[in-house]
Amino acid sequence: xxxxxxxxxxxxxxxxxxxxxDSIAFPEYQPDYSDHVYKPSYKKLIIPATFxxxxxxxxxxxxxxxxxxxxxxxxxxHQPKHIKLDNYTQYLPAAMVYGYxxxxxxxxxxxxxxxxIYGTSQLISAAFVLPLKHLVKEERPDQSNNLSFxxxxxxxxxxxxxxxxxxxxxxxxxxxxxxxxxxVFTGVYRTLNDKHWVGDxxxxxxxxxxxxxxxxxxxxxxxxxFNNNKSKTAMMVFPVLDQNHAGAxxxxxF
Numbered sequence: 203x204x205x206x207x208x209x210x211x212x213x214x215x216x217x218x219x220x221x222x223x224d225s226i227a228f229p230e231y232q233p234d235y236s237d238h239v240y241k242p243s244y245k246k247l248i249i250p251a252t253f254x255x256x257x258x259x260x261x262x263x264x265x266x267x268x269x270x271x272x273x274x275x276x277x278x279x280h281q282p283k284h285i286k287l288d289n290y291t292q293y294l295p296a297a298m299v300y301g302y303x304x305x306x307x308x309x310x311x312x313x314x315x316x317x318x319i320y321g322t323s324q325l326i327s328a329a330f331v332l333p334l335k336h337l338v339k340e341e342r343p344d345q346s347n348n349l350s351f352x353x354x355x356x357x358x359x360x361x362x363x364x365x366x367x368x369x370x371x372x373x374x375x376x377x378x379x380x381x382x383x384x385x386v387f388t389g390v391y392r393t394l395n396d397k398h399w400v401g402d403x404x405x406x407x408x409x410x411x412x413x414x415x416x417x418x419x420x421x422x423x424x425x426x427x428f429n430n431n432k433s434k435t436a437m438m439v440f441p442v443l444d445q446n447h448a449g450a451x452x453x454x455x456f
Contacts, residue, residue, distance in 0.1 A: 233315060235422040239368055242419050250412035257352055257405020261340065270399040274343050277394055288391040292355045295381025296320055296362035299369050302377060309369035315425060316369060322424055323361045323417035330409045331357050344396040353398045353406030359388035360410030368418055385410075 260266035299316060303309055309316065331354045340351040363381035370378035389407060392398040398406075 233311065233422075233425070239310070239418050240422055246415050247412070250408040250415065253404050253408025254412070255408075257401045257403075257408065260399065260401025260404070261338065261351065266401060270401055273393060273400050274396070277396065282394045284395045285391065288355055288359075288388045288395065291384050291388045291391075292359040293362055294384050295359070295366045298381060299366050302370070302374075307370075307374060307377065310372065311369065314428075315421070316365075318424055318428065319414075319417050319421050320362075320365050322420065323365060323414040324358070326416050327354075327357045327361050327410060327413035330413065331406070340399070340402070342397055343393075343399060346397075350398055351402045351405065352409055353389065353392050353402045355392050356385070356389040356398070356403045356406030357410040357413065359385035360407040361414045362410075364411045364414040365417075368414065 256266070260270055299309060299320075300313075303313070303316075311319065331352055334352060335349040335354070338351045339348040341348050342350040360382075363385035366381035367378045385407070389403040392403050392406075393400060
């Protein structure tokens with residue numbers, strides 16, 4: 203509980219600081235919608251499609267099902283200590299985006315725009331992950347329920363890491379890739395905690411990356427909806443979900 207409170211305070215401080223520093227720039231700043239990051243490209247779909255395809259194949263292909271089973275067996279042999287850190291690391295790369303900006307290392311978008319993008323990616327991710335869990339009904343390795351495929355934690359982690367990548371890729375490449383180790387850590391610990399099969403985690407990574415790519419592609423349309431609102435007030439609410447918790451985030455434009 204102390205860790206949760208501490209984390210909440212840090213995130214609150216980052217967000218409040220960003221509102222103060224970035225809100226001044228809202229009226230003058232207009233994103234360049236001709237930028238390549240907003241342009242759909244099949245090349246950007248290769249990696250997420252490969253990950254998702256691997257995960258789907260692991261549901262029916264004997265070789266990949268054996269990989270799932272053998273990995274679970276090896277983990278059981280070593281009996282690693284179960285930790286809950288992966289409940290928090292899934293959001294860390296997104297928090298790093300706000301932290302870097304607060305520290306003066308500016309990303310591609312201002313506070314409002316990057317929050318719209320991140321919120322959109324979480325909505326898209328939830329639209330993929332939640333229905334699939336109930337349609338596929340794959341039993342978890344620990345037999346706690348039948349909502350194993352795909353891994354929601356891993357999807358959130360990789361959508362956050364890819365959000366960080368897209369914000370900093372052009373000017374700060376090493377910062378841009380700094381979120382991926384955290385995302386991998388999250389995915390690995392979903393298997394070590396006996397909550398997911400390997401295929402679930404790989405598919406979750408694919409859905410996370412895909413969700414963020416789609417969020418950038420639709421951003422020009424979503425941002426125009428916010429900016430063209432006659433009342434000058436608009437709000438987006440997006441889900442923040444994991445196995446045992448539910449919450450919501452929001453961005454308010456006024």
